[in-house]
Structures are given as structure tokens and as C-alpha cells.
Amino acid sequence: MTVARRGEWVQIRRVVLPAGSRAPQVPEDTAAVPLELKVKGFLVEETARCGETVTVRTSLGREHRGVLASVDPPYDVGFGPPPKALLGIGEELRGMLRGKVERP
Amino acid sequence: MTGDYGAVMARRGEIMRKSVGIDYERFSRGRLAFDYEGMMCETGYSLDEVETIQRESNVGNTPLLELKNLTRLVRTLSEPGKGARLFVKDEANNPARSFKDRRASLSVFHAEHNGYKGVVAATSGNYGAAVASQAARKNLGCIIVQEVFDSKGFEQPEIAEKGRACEAYGAEVLQLSVGPELFYVFLLVLEETAFFNASLYTPFSIAGIETLGTEIAEQTRRLTGRDPDVVVSTHAGGGITTGTARGLLKAGCSATRIVGASVNLQGLHMASDRDFNRKSFTTGHTGFGIPFAVWPDRSDVPRNAARVLRYLDDYVTVTQGAVFYMTEALAQLEGLERGPAGNTSLTAAFALAQTLPEEAVVVVNETEYTGAGKHPYAQLAFAERMGVEVRRGDPEEERPGSVIVIPEQPRQIRVAPVDLNRLRASYVRNACAALGEDKTVSEEDVAFLSEDTRLSSEEVRRVLRENGVSVATA
Numbered sequence: 047m048t049v050a051r052r053g054e055w056v057q058i059r060r061v062v063l064p065a066g067s068r069a070p071q072v073p074e075d076t077a078a079v080p081l082e083l084k085v086k087g088f089l090v091e092e093t094a095r096c097g098e099t100v101t102v103r104t105s106l107g108r109e110h111r112g113v114l115a116s117v118d119p120p121y122d123v124g125f126g127p128p129p130k131a132l133l134g135i136g137e138e139l140r141g142m143l144r145g146k147v148e149r150p
Numbered sequence: 151m152t153g154d155y156g157a158v159m160a161r162r163g164e165i166m167r168k169s170v171g172i173d174y175e176r177f178s179r180g181r182l183a184f185d186y187e188g189m190m191c192e193t194g195y196s197l198d199e200v201e202t203i204q205r206e207s208n209v210g211n212t213p214l215l216e217l218k219n220l221t222r223l224v225r226t227l228s229e230p231g232k233g234a235r236l237f238v239k240d241e242a243n244n245p246a247r248s249f250k251d252r253r254a255s256l257s258v259f260h261a262e263h264n265g266y267k268g269v270v271a272a273t274s275g276n277y278g279a280a281v282a283s284q285a286a287r288k289n290l291g292c293i294i295v296q297e298v299f300d301s302k303g304f305e306q307p308e309i310a311e312k313g314r315a316c317e318a319y320g321a322e323v324l325q326l327s328v329g330p331e332l333f334y335v336f337l338l339v340l341e342e343t344a345f346f347n348a349s350l351y352t353p354f355s356i357a358g359i360e361t362l363g364t365e366i367a368e369q370t371r372r373l374t375g376r377d378p379d380v381v382v383s384t385h386a387g388g389g390i391t392t393g394t395a396r397g398l399l400k401a402g403c404s405a406t407r408i409v410g411a412s413v414n415l416q417g418l419h420m421a422s423d424r425d426f427n428r429k430s431f432t433t434g435h436t437g438f439g440i441p442f443a444v445w446p447d448r449s450d451v452p453r454n455a456a457r458v459l460r461y462l463d464d465y466v467t468v469t470q471g472a473v474f475y476m477t478e479a480l481a482q483l484e485g486l487e488r489g490p491a492g493n494t495s496l497t498a499a500f501a502l503a504q505t506l507p508e509e510a511v512v513v514v515n516e517t518e519y520t521g522a523g524k525h526p527y528a529q530l531a532f533a534e535r536m537g538v539e540v541r542r543g544d545p546e547e548e549r550p551g552s553v554i555v556i557p558e559q560p561r562q563i564r565v566a567p568v569d570l571n572r573l574r575a576s577y578v579r580n581a582c583a584a585l586g587e588d589k590t591v592s593e594e595d596v597a598f599l600s601e602d603t604r605l606s607s608e609e610v611r612r613v614l615r616e617n618g619v620s621v622a623t624a
Binding site: 062063067068069071072073075076078079080081082083084085086087104105106108121123124125126127128129131132135136139140142143 | 155219222223226268291292293298299301305307310311314317320321322323324325326327328329330331334335343419421422423424474475478479481482483522523525526527528530531532534540541542556560
């Protein structure tokens with residue numbers, strides 16, 4: 047299990063509003079789940095394991111409490127594979143501009 | 151950060167007043183009426199002041215680019231003599247790479263000028279990065295509150311990217327799961343920090359967009375020798391349409407048609423945990439566009455300065471698949487990799503240009519940056535992962551949340567008009583509902599509703615009557 051040390055950049059999670067305490071106007075599916083918050087910061091405790099309740103100090107120096115979710119949280123959003131549905135478009139349009147026949 | 155939901159929401163008026171520093175009551179003229187132009191004039195900034203602030207903030211003066219290949223494509227699809235020239239305002243050239251920098255530069259200037267130590271914005275969009283970027287320059291604290299992930303932990307890729315950008319500028323980013331209680335968290339943060347509410351809807355935020363209108367006017371005249379015939383803006387909360395239209399009017403473009411365009415997400419509930427990740431557009435869609443048009447004051451300030459029904463001449467929708475198609479076309483034919491959400495206006499303009507004469511000029515308002523997550527590839531791969539079918543076909547077959555249809559032919563890209571009179575009547579009905587028990591309004595309220603909706607006084611009175619509201623005689 048990952049152990050984080052004081053000063054490491056981590057992400058915590060916390061339930062802000064539990065299921066059943068959501069705003070009255072939310073639809074059923076949303077009302078059935080909690081409102082959760084994630085925030086990143088530097089670990090304040092000497093050491094902590096994922097799943098333990100910890101304090102973090104954010105880039106603004108504010109402190110938040112929550113459950114340690116990850117250490118060195120990555121930015122793993124990417125581009126993914128080129129979708130088949132888009133792959134032919136460039137060639138088709140260039141063909142149209144050259145006066146060739148359109149895609150049947 | 152704790153607080154009883156109901157108690158915090160009950161304090162919203164007081165919290166917002168402190169956090170924007172505007173006494174909105176001062177402009178109140180009736181139960182519904184308020185002095186819109188007075189508010190814009192006294193609490194906003196003059197065009198000269200906005201230009202100075204933005205020049206100092208490295209914002210604005212973006213290029214207006216002619217889309218010559220897309221214009222040629224338009225003409226291959228149009229009747230002889232038809233096919234307007236297409237231009238695009240390349241707002242991706244701003245520091246945080248979208249037009250939102252214009253709004254953020256004013257909000258952050260105002261916050262600093264009034265002694266606030268930091269700024270807070272509730273936004274899952276480009277505005278967060280814009281505020282964080284401007285706050286970084288001014289050495290102000292910045293907190294962004296965004297709605298990012300569903301109950302299964304899946305993050306909308308575009309919003310995740312925007313969160314990364316905010317953190318890159320040094321902001322503290324509070325990432326929330328799905329739900330309108332984001333506003334509750336936002337209020338708590340404002341209370342805790344006494345930071346400035348960098349709302350998208352203050353008079354200064356809207357004043358910051360007016361330069362977009364004046365620049366479009368000046369650049370179009372310089373490049374074509376005429377005023378823009380049509381300016382198409384991507385419509386969500388109403389800021390860009392309102393601010394651009396006001397700028398165009400200030401530049402003397404009184405005949406320019408103001409068109410709003412949104413992605414059609416009909417059928418998807420914006421507060422639904424399940425629907426959240428079944429949409430491939432996080433802004434510029436009908437889920438914001440219609441509610442904000444028919445009741446602008448649902449925003450995070452008491453009086454929204456973005457009031458589109460005053461300015462819109464036409465409002466149209468396009469499909470998600472058509473916008474992805476045009477995003478690809480813009481990259482492949484014009485060498486501009488932008489969007490995708492910003493290309494909603496491009497998609498509508500592409501269809502509208504086919505109906506206009508060759509000499510006409512259509513300006514696409516605007517582009518935004520593209521990047522990891524914030525890209526058609528990432529969005530379509532994510533949509534498929536969430537169980538949405540992606541295929542080529544007739545865009546008419548698209549069903550938001552279940553099927554995205556990428557057009558087979560550019561001629562299949564069409565706009566669906568939204569009946570503005572229906573939205574205007576809906577606005578008046580919402581105003582009636584906001585009255586509560588006492589269903590009496592004044593002549594001044596009637597005049598305001600007429601001005602705010604562009605309905606005639608008689609039409610306003612008819613809707614008021616239908617909703618049991620009477621007009622008190624003076």
C-alpha cells in the first residue's frame with residue numbers, strides 16, 4: 047500500500063453532502079449518491095496511507111481534511127485513438143474542393 | 151468547510167452582496183423591473199477603460215481569419231450566387247486561450263482594485279483557466295470550483311483538462327461530483343475566504359466582452375469594406391452573445407444579425423449523475439442556452455448582466471456530430487485545430503452561409519484552444535466508453551445520450567431554428583412564477599419585460615393575464 051510522507055503532493059476525497067441530504071431539486075439518480083469533493087495539496091501529516099483521514103495544505107495555503115485517495119495524482123487525460131467516424135473526413139472534403147465526386 | 155445546506159442557501163443574498171460589492175437593489179425599479187443600462191453604465195467599465203485594462207493584461211486584439219477553403223466548400227453546396235464569406239475570430243490567441251480571458255481580465259482587475267485578496271469562480275469551463283491565469287499575473291489567490299466526475303468516479307475529459315490548466319496557473323481547484331449543490335460549496339468558499347466572486351454574469355464581466363464586438367466590427371470593415379452581415383456566437387450562459395452584440399452596436403453595426411447557436415442536448419438532464427457523462431459537450435449547449443435565455447437571473451448574482459433575448463435575432467441548434475465534423479473540417483481544410491465546443495458557432499455559420507449571397511460576410515464568434523481531453527478524439531472515445539454509439543449517417547438520427555451521428559456529407563449539416571417567441575413567452579412566465587403570492591405588477595414592470603424580451607407591450611400583457619398576473623394602474 048502506498049505510503050505518503052509529509053510535504054508530498056496528494057489528492058484527498060470527502061463527502062460534502064451524503065445521499066439523502068442532497069438539494070431538493072436534484073433528480074432521483076443524483077439524490078441517491080453523495081456529493082463528493084476532491085482536492086489536491088501537500089500532506090500535512092508525517093506519514094499516511096491511502097484510505098486514512100489526513101490534512102492537506104493547498105497551493106493557496108488553505109487546509110482541507112479528507113481521505114487520502116492518491117499520491118502524486120497524475121493528469122492522465124489524453125487524446126485516445128482517432129475515431130473511425132472522423133478518419134475519412136479530411137480526404138473527402140479535399141476531394142470535394144478538387145471537384146471530385148462526393149462520398150457516396 | 152461545513153455548513154447546513156438550507157442555512158447556507160438562505161444566506162446566499164448576503165454572501166453574494168459582500169462578494170461582488172454591487173448594491174443591486176439600487177437599480178431596482180419595480181417588482182421585476184430594474185435599470186439594466188444604468189447598472190451596466192454605473193457598475194461596469196467604459197469601452198475605453200476595458201480596452202486599457204485588457205491591453206495591460208495581454209488580452210484581446212486577436213486575429214480575424216478568413217476561412218477561404220470552408221467558404222469554397224460552402225459555395226460548392228450553395229445555389230449559384232449564394233455562399234457568404236466566412237471569417238472566424240480566433241480567440242484561442244488569448245493568454246489562457248479562449249475569449250473568457252476578456253471577462254476574467256475585468257473581474258480580476260475589479261477584485262484587485264477593490265482590495266480583495268483573491269477570486270473564486272464556479273465554472274467547469276474555460277473561464278476557470280482564464281480567471282486563474284489573470285489572478286496569477288496579479289498575485290491574487292484563486293479558487294475554482296468545478297463539477298467534474300460522476301458517482302462512478304469517471305471524469306469528463308474536457309473538464310479534467312480545464313482543471314489541470316487551472317492548477318497549472320496555481321489555483322486551488324475544488325473538484326466536485328455531479329449536482330447543482332456546487333453553488334452551495336461555492337457560497338461556503340466565498341464565506342470562508344472573503345474572496346471576490348468572479349461571476350461570469352457581473353456588469354464588468356459582460357463589459358469585458360464588448361471589445362470582442364468592436365474588434366469584429368473594425369476588423370471586418372478593414373478586411374471586407376463592409377459591416378458583418380451576420381455574427382454567429384456559441385450560446386450557453388448568454389455572455390458572449392450579449393457582450394458581442396453590445397460591442398457591435400457601440401461600433402455602429404446596427405444592421406448586423408445576431409445569431410446564437412447551441413449544441414442540441416435535448417433529453418439529457420443537466421443535474422443527473424447518469425446523464426452527466428453521456429454528453430460530449432460541456433458548454434455551448436441547450437442545457438445552459440435555453441434555461442439562461444428564459445430566466446437569466448438563475449445565475450450566481452442577483453441581476454445577470456447577460457440578457458440574450460434583448461439581442462438575439464435568431465437562435466439555432468446543431469448536433470454534436472455536426473460540430474465534431476466541422477472541428478475536423480477546420481483542422482483539415484484551414485489548418486486550425488481548435489475547439490470543439492467553440493466550433494458550435496462555426497457549424498451553424500457553415501449552414502447559414504449557404505443561404506446568404508456571396509458578397510455577404512458571416513463572422514464565426516469564436517475559437518477556443520484544443521488539447522488533451524478537450525478534443526473530438528478524446529470526447530468520442532469517452533462517449534463510446536460511456537455506452538454512447540458513434541457512427542456516420544444522417545445527423546437527423548442523432549439522439550443525445552445514446553447516439554452521436556457524424557454526418558456523411560457536409561450538405562447534411564443544418565441548423566434547427568428555435569422559436570424565439572416561445573422563449574420570450576417562457577421568460578415572462580418565469581417572471582410571473584418569481585412573483586410568489588402577490589400577483590400584481592406595475593406599468594414599469596410591463597415596460598421592463600417588453601424591453602428584456604423584445605415582446606410588444608400587448609404580448610407581455612397577454613402572457614401576464616394568462617398567468618393570473620394583473621397590472622396595477624398608477
